[in-house]
Amino acid sequence: MSDPRTPDVVKEPSMLKQKAMIADNYERLTSAPEAGRKVASTYVPGNLNELIMCFDLLNNLPEINAINNGMRRKSGGMIMEAEKMGHSEDVCTYVKADIGMMAKGNIAPNGKPLPDPDVLLLSYTGCFTFMKWFELLREQYKCPTIMLHVPYEGDGETTDNMRDYVVKQLREEVIPTLEEVSGVKFDIDRLREYLAESARAEDNHVWVLESAKSKPSPIDAYFGGVYYIGPIFTAFRGTPDATEYYRLLRTEIEERMAAGKGPITPEGEMTEEKYRLVVEGPPNWTSFREFWKMFYEEGAVVVASTYTKVGGVYDFGFRHDPAKPLESLADYCLGCYTNRNLPWRVDMLQHYMDAYEADGLLVNSIKSCNSFSAGQLLMMREIERRTGKPAAFIETDLVDPRYFSQANVKNRLESYFQMIDQKRRGGSAPAAA
Amino acid sequence: MDATVAPTTPIVERCQALFEDLDFTAAREWKAAADGRKVIGYMPVYVPREIMHAAGMLPLGILGGGESMEVIHGDAYYQSYICRIPRSTIELAITKRLDFVDGMLFPSICDVIRNLSGMWKLMFPGVYVRYFDVPQNFADGIGGSYYVGELNELRKGLEALGGRPITDEALRQSIAVYNENRRLVRALYDYRTQQPWKAPASEVYVVLRAGMVLPVEEHNQLMQDYLAAAEASDRPMRDNCRIVMQGVFCEQPPLNLIKSIELAGCYIVDDDCMLVTRWLMDDVPTDGDPMETLASAFLHQSMETAAKYEPDGSRKGQFLVDTVRRRAAEGVIFAAPSFCDPALLDRPMLARALSDESIPYISFKYAENSGQMQPIREQAGTFADSIKLWSEP
Numbered sequence: 001m002s003d004p005r006t007p008d009v010v011k012e013p014s015m016l017k018q019k020a021m022i023a024d025n026y027e028r029l030t031s032a033p034e035a036g037r038k039v040a041s042t043y044v045p046g047n048l049n050e051l052i053m054c055f056d057l058l059n060n061l062p063e064i065n066a067i068n069n070g071m072r073r074k075s076g077g078m079i080m081e082a083e084k085m086g087h088s089e090d091v092c093t094y095v096k097a098d099i100g101m102m103a104k105g106n107i108a109p110n111g112k113p114l115p116d117p118d119v120l121l122l123s124y125t126g127c128f129t130f131m132k133w134f135e136l137l138r139e140q141y142k143c144p145t146i147m148l149h150v151p152y153e154g155d156g157e158t159t160d161n162m163r164d165y166v167v168k169q170l171r172e173e174v175i176p177t178l179e180e181v182s183g184v185k186f187d188i189d190r191l192r193e194y195l196a197e198s199a200r201a202e203d204n205h206v207w208v209l210e211s212a213k214s215k216p217s218p219i220d221a222y223f224g225g226v227y228y229i230g231p232i233f234t235a236f237r238g239t240p241d242a243t244e245y246y247r248l249l250r251t252e253i254e255e256r257m258a259a260g261k262g263p264i265t266p267e268g269e270m271t272e273e274k275y276r277l278v279v280e281g282p283p284n285w286t287s288f289r290e291f292w293k294m295f296y297e298e299g300a301v302v303v304a305s306t307y308t309k310v311g312g313v314y315d316f317g318f319r320h321d322p323a324k325p326l327e328s329l330a331d332y333c334l335g336c337y338t339n340r341n342l343p344w345r346v347d348m349l350q351h352y353m354d355a356y357e358a359d360g361l362l363v364n365s366i367k368s369c370n371s372f373s374a375g376q377l378l379m380m381r382e383i384e385r386r387t388g389k390p391a392a393f394i395e396t397d398l399v400d401p402r403y404f405s406q407a408n409v410k411n412r413l414e415s416y417f418q419m420i421d422q423k424r425r426g427g428s429a430p431a432a433a
Numbered sequence: 434m435d436a437t438v439a440p441t442t443p444i445v446e447r448c449q450a451l452f453e454d455l456d457f458t459a460a461r462e463w464k465a466a467a468d469g470r471k472v473i474g475y476m477p478v479y480v481p482r483e484i485m486h487a488a489g490m491l492p493l494g495i496l497g498g499g500e501s502m503e504v505i506h507g508d509a510y511y512q513s514y515i516c517r518i519p520r521s522t523i524e525l526a527i528t529k530r531l532d533f534v535d536g537m538l539f540p541s542i543c544d545v546i547r548n549l550s551g552m553w554k555l556m557f558p559g560v561y562v563r564y565f566d567v568p569q570n571f572a573d574g575i576g577g578s579y580y581v582g583e584l585n586e587l588r589k590g591l592e593a594l595g596g597r598p599i600t601d602e603a604l605r606q607s608i609a610v611y612n613e614n615r616r617l618v619r620a621l622y623d624y625r626t627q628q629p630w631k632a633p634a635s636e637v638y639v640v641l642r643a644g645m646v647l648p649v650e651e652h653n654q655l656m657q658d659y660l661a662a663a664e665a666s667d668r669p670m671r672d673n674c675r676i677v678m679q680g681v682f683c684e685q686p687p688l689n690l691i692k693s694i695e696l697a698g699c700y701i702v703d704d705d706c707m708l709v710t711r712w713l714m715d716d717v718p719t720d721g722d723p724m725e726t727l728a729s730a731f732l733h734q735s736m737e738t739a740a741k742y743e744p745d746g747s748r749k750g751q752f753l754v755d756t757v758r759r760r761a762a763e764g765v766i767f768a769a770p771s772f773c774d775p776a777l778l779d780r781p782m783l784a785r786a787l788s789d790e791s792i793p794y795i796s797f798k799y800a801e802n803s804g805q806m807q808p809i810r811e812q813a814g815t816f817a818d819s820i821k822l823w824s825e826p
Contacts, residue, residue: 086784088769088777090514090798095778124569124742128544131569131742132778138746139782147569147742151579152541154550154564161582165568168575338544341564342551367514370774374519374548377510378555395512 012264014249018230021245023110025235029058030112038182041117041137044311046125046150046333050194050238050320051174055182059235060117062133066097068109070285070399078104079400092129093368093400095136102140116141119181121174125150126310126338127371146177150333156344158334166330192322194238195329199319204246205232206315211253212303213356216273218256220263222302223292226283233311238320265296274299275420278352280379281364281372282307284396287404291396294413302362304352306345306372309337316348338371346382353387359420361391362413368398390423392416440662441636444655448639451646452688455502455525459646460493461533471595473561474531475538476522476546477683478740479712480565481584481727483611486649487603488591493534494645494709497521500687500802510552516772517800518684519549526557536561536594538587542683542740543775561594563587569742571732580728588724604723612716614649617656619711624660626702626760630670632663634678634701635692641707671698674820675762678704679753679783680769680776682738684801693806694766698817702760705738712736739775750786757792763820766813767796793820 032039040057042048044064052059069075078100079093085103087096101107106114122134122145131147138145148169151162175186208228212221219225228249236242256262262270266289277295279302284291295302312318313335321328337345349361361383363376380391394412397403451459464470471490475482482492498504498521506527507520525531537560539550550564566583568576588599621640625632640659644652678686678694682705694701713730720726737743737752757765765787769776780796787794795816797809 086781088780088798090772091774091777128542128547128740129774129778132739132775135743135746135749135782136778139749139785142746145744145746147744149569149576149742151566151583152547152564154539154547154566159582159586161579161586165570165575165579165582168578169570172572172575173570341554342548343554345551346555365512367512370515370548371544373512374515374545375510375552377512378552382555 012252014245014252015227017241017245017248018227021231021236021241025058026108026110029060029114030108030110032058032115038118039115040119040121040178042121043123043125043130044233045127045336045338046123046148047233047237047311048121048123048148048174048329048333049235050191050198051170051178051329052121053194053238054186054190055178055184057119057178057182060114061234062098062137063094064234065101065108065114066094066399067285069097069101071288072109073286073401075100075286075399076401091368092133093398095129095133097399098133099136116143118143119178120145121148121178122146123148123150123333125333126152126336129371144177144181146174148174148333150339153334153340153344156341158331162334163327163330166333167326170326170329188325191325195320195322195325197240197243198232198238199321201232201237201242201246202314202319204243204250205229208246208249208253209304209308209315211257214257215357216260216262217276217301217303218253218261218263220265220270220292220296220302221308222279222283222305223265223288223295224263225302225305225308229308229311263296263301265292267293267296270296270299270301272299273301275360275417276301276303276356276358278303278349278356278358278361279305279307279364280349280361280376282310282366282369282398283364284404285399286397286401287406290406291404291409294410298413298417300413300417303356303358306337306348309348311336313337313340342375342379346379349379349383350386353383353389358389359424360389360416362416363391363393365393365395366398367395367403368400390416390419392419439668440665441659444659444662445636445639448643448655452639452642453501455498456530457493457533457646460491463491463648464533469596471535472533473536473538473591474534475565475709476540476542476549478540478542478708478738479567479735480538480540480709481587482649482709483604483607483717483723483727484584484588484591484599486607486610488595488599489597490535490591490595491648494707495522495525495531495537496642496645496685496707497801498524499685500689500804502802504802514772515545516684516770517802518770519545521801522549523552523556526553534560536563536591538563538565540565541567543773545774546683561590563590567731571744573729573732577728577732580731581724584724584727601723605719608717608723608726609719610649610653612719613653614644615711615713615716617653617660620660621656622703622711624663628663628670629673629675629700629702630668631666633695634704635688635695636663638688638691638706641710644710645707672821673698673700674764674817675700675702675760676816677702677753677757677760677762677765678706678768679765680767680773680780681706682708682740682776684770684773686768686799687801687803689806690768690799690803690809693810694813697810697813698821699766699813702762703756708736708738739779750783753783754786754790754792757787757790763793763824764816765792765794766816767794769796769798771798771800793824
């Protein structure tokens with residue numbers, strides 16, 4: 001019997017499809033030893049899922065495990081476990097949640113233990129902490145570790161030198177080691193097929209994100225967006241399942257748009273769109289529902305977000321390209337959001353503010369994540385200066401419940417919505433450059 | 434000379450004055466001494482200063498605002514959970530203490546310094562800004578060729594800024610000058626290892642720090658003078674324990690912190706501050722293609738630090754263990770800046786490597802403006818006592 005205080009969540013076919021995909025993947029991962037399958041652990045940004053599949057490896061993502069544990073309110077204990085083991089209270093809580101999860105038996109959401117990975121594929125893209133994280137995991141698992149160093153786009157563009165470097169690493173180190181670990185010979189035509197499949201999903205993925213330009217927006221591009229990026233950012237990019245998921249999702253959203261409907265929230269459809277926001281920064285996962293509720297209760301919908309670009313920026317034209325398989329993987333890694341320099345990120349936010357006709361920018365500053373957070377206050381100022389729209393700032397964390405203060409966040413959001421109302425009444429123009 | 438004044442005193446006083454001068458007067462004077470001179474700021478951990486030197490420019494180490502500078506504007510750019518060095522560096526710039534600096538290099542060390550490079554581009558659009566990436570792949574044909582490409586990009590950028598080419602010959606000469614600098618830094622560290630009572634860490638620190646703001650030739654002379662003065666000094670050897678200080682490679686500890694550790698009964702016989710001065714551990718060849726030789730030295734003869742990937746898991750922490758052994762140290766003090774991801778994420782792995790070798794250690798955090806030293810002195814004192822009293826001979 002359902003709890004009358006908790007409204008039933010509306011489930012659309014795409015949601016059910018994704019839920020089944022995730023459950024199946026955890027089942028495959030936890031049964032890998034019995035099934036004779038091998039497992040690669042890797043990260044979301046710079047995720048080389050198509051390449052991993054070429055070697056019949058399963059893809060385990062520690063960040064996703066941390067998110068899962070955060071949403072199921074298990075991460076707090078895991079983080080404290082890691083801190084007891086000597087990890088500083090100052091560092092990334094994804095890392096500590098992962099280490100604490102290991103200490104508690106590495107239990108997957110299906111209740112079964114995850115197997116130790118056969119290889120750690122360290123795609124060092126857009127986040128320094130990744131490198132330390134895998135050095136820490138390597139101590140535990142003592143398995144082969146592959147470093148794929150993706151240079152940072154300090155000048156805001158991919159240079160030939162950067163691309164050549166990544167391709168050489170793929171060709172001369174990543175692929176030979178994956179062949180050795182898996183016992184499967186690399187077949188570039190197989191990679192091309194997966195990349196073509198990826199591109200098909202990416203087209204619909206971008207269409208979904210850009211549907212938020214409509215008024216009212218049929219989606220929430222942050223709270224809903226984190227579900228929409230799920231398949232393409234994780235273990236499903238390049239699979240027919242992902243293509244089918246995005247086809248289903250697009251169909252549902254087309255119907256919503258045709259009917260003039262707003263986004264679906266955990267408590268049903270949002271009926272009135274009062275505020276259109278752009279959000280910079282990852283969400284808080286430990287109080288995800290409560291956090292989202294603070295928005296939809298006020299009629300605030302997120303029309304664009306940067307977090308939904310952390311595992312790949314597709315809405316500026318990039319697609320995986322089977323004609324240039326390794327170069328395309330390099331460009332994908334180089335182009336992930338946090339691997340872009342700050343001026344580029346500010347331009348991106350400004351574009352979102354304009355193209356999605358947003359009322360303002362909200363920064364969710366994450367204590368754990370300097371890759372996102374360092375520089376956000378300047379980004380805010382720049383957007384306010386360029387657009388004349390109000391920006392606001394809240395602080396939470398990824399998966400450490402100690403850093404989510406519900407009352408503070410709610411107060412700040414309410415004040416922010418009032419600020420937007422005032423701006424609307426008063427009108428304003430961008431400040432002179 | 435006054436017999437009561439130690440021979441090192443005049444040199445140390447000069448270095449101390451350079452260290453405290455947040456207007457960088459020495460570098461300003463160098464720039465003003467001839468038309469067209471350029472100054473290039475750089476942040477920790479490593480940049481190839483030879484290229485700036487070969488361009489006729491002054492490389493200027495920017496290591497934050499230190500303990501004496503009040504940060505007012507800089508705090509408006511950073512959340513409370515971000516370390517202090519970027520906010521005090523921004524403070525230096527906003528208060529026009531860096532208004533004579535023509536370019537800034539932001540090395541690959543962490544996400545905060547990386548993002549600061551973009552902030553600099555937005556805030557100071559007239560300044561040459563480069564994020565200086567280095568390879569985490571150490572194969573000559575992969576990471577090496579990438580790094581040569583990056584070095585050439587830097588060379589081109591500086592040529593454009595300076596309005597003249599940087600020749601291979603000039604680069605070779607600069608490599609030779611910096612080889613001398615590295616030899617002297619090694620000599621300084623070796624001397625301190627042998628007779629730490631004659632070259633206290635607080636003095637070695639400011640002598641090294643002078644190299645951040647002085648032309649390299651002048652710094653070379655200064656180190657020679659200091660070594661001679663230290664040898665001539667008559668200082669008593671104390672019954673201190675010998676420790677390595679680890680984690681101070683970016684945001685600098687207050688000088689008082691170093692003094693407090695010494696006062697607590699520890700000789701600091703090695704550390705990882707200002708790694709740019711000894712990142713390359715041996716001479717760089719002065720023949721051949723200078724970019725290739727700099728790249729090869731980076732790949733095969735550079736130090737270990739948290740910002741650098743260790744490809745061989747079994748060697749993680751071994752560089753620190755080897756340092757402890759080579760310096761005949763008896764323990765390690767992990768002193769990491771608050772919120773320093775590289776140092777704090779690395780620390781558990783280094784600590785395990787030390788534990789495996791039964792090397793004692795303690796840990797604490799600081800900020801560049803930490804003022805209260807009593808707890809650190811007590812902690813370091815207890816550590817020194819425990820080593821003296823309970824370590825096996």
